[in-house]
Amino acid sequence: MKIRLVPALLILFVMAVTIRLGFWQRDRAHQKEALQAQIERYEHAPARSVGAQPIPLASIEYHRVRAVGRFMPAHVVYLDNRPYQDQPGFYVVMPLELTGGGYVLVNRGWLPRNADVRTAMAPYRTPTGEVAIEGIARANASRAFELGQGGSAPHQQIRQNLDVAAFASETGLALQPFVVQQTSDDGDALVRDWPAPTTGVDTNYGYMFQWWGMAAAALGFGLYAARRAAKKGI
Structure with a gap:
């Protein structure tokens, strides 16, 4: 069977890009899972006092x-x-x-x-x-x-x-x-039923499977095209 170089390289390129993007989304999901675990730990930690000294956002958020x-x-x-x-x-x-x-x-x-x-x-x-x-x-x-x-x-x-x-x-x-x-109540008639902070980790896993699905589809298309070409003797 004769393999056409340009289409084969194109399919390999698509697979490489989509697989890499899938791993990137996986890494983002792992980072957000670590952040979610931190948020849950903060919920049970003692409250930090806020005073006149500026506190960087990165060290106090959540x-x-x-x-x-x-x-x-x-x-x-x-x-x-x-x-x-x-x-x-x-x-x-x-x-x-x-x-x-x-x-x-x-x-x-x-x-x-x-x-x-x-x-x-x-x-x-x-x-x-x-x-x-x-x-x-x-x-x-x-x-x-x-x-x-x-x-x-x-x-x-x-x-x-x-x-x-x-x-x-x-x-x-x-x-x-x-x-x-x-979160504390001082009888002011305001509602403080705050939504829980979410990191959107499910979205990253969803994109991960989409990218890897595209890589699998590209591989399947390449094998199908190669088989048709073999049958035609191209």
Whole structure:
């Protein structure tokens, strides 16, 4: 049987690329599994104190944290399009002025949207004195799909998303580079039924099998084409 060089090289190239991409997705899945194991360990670790000293995001994300200070309702931001149990609503994000100096953003919880007037906020309570809160350090207060940046323009109380660094520049507050997703209850009528953090490892395994399936398909096509060529005496 005579093998045509160019088609054979093309099939080998496709197989090499798809097999390599499959291994890359497998490695990404293993990395995310390790991260998920870390997150589960953090859930049972003692809470870390947040103070005036800046804490790098990489060393605090997903850790349990504790912060003491006073809320700053004048700088509240309501993150729109955050549904809960199929009901539209907002996340209430507010800076906390830390006792001893410094500031940190706190995602205090979920608030339902007024069905008739979008900008009319349901009542909730903000403590006026010093409070101690606990929560999970997150990179942001959740991200929602957004076309452009119009829905997150500065100096708006209702926004689609909120960038910590941009908000620090906007307000002049020396914010920590993370957001505390509050888990402690202070009777403020906000919902804190937070979704569990997911790393998307199943997606990586799905892509892995897809790439390897494409490699197997390329091999099958090459063998089929070679067999047909042999029968025709090519």
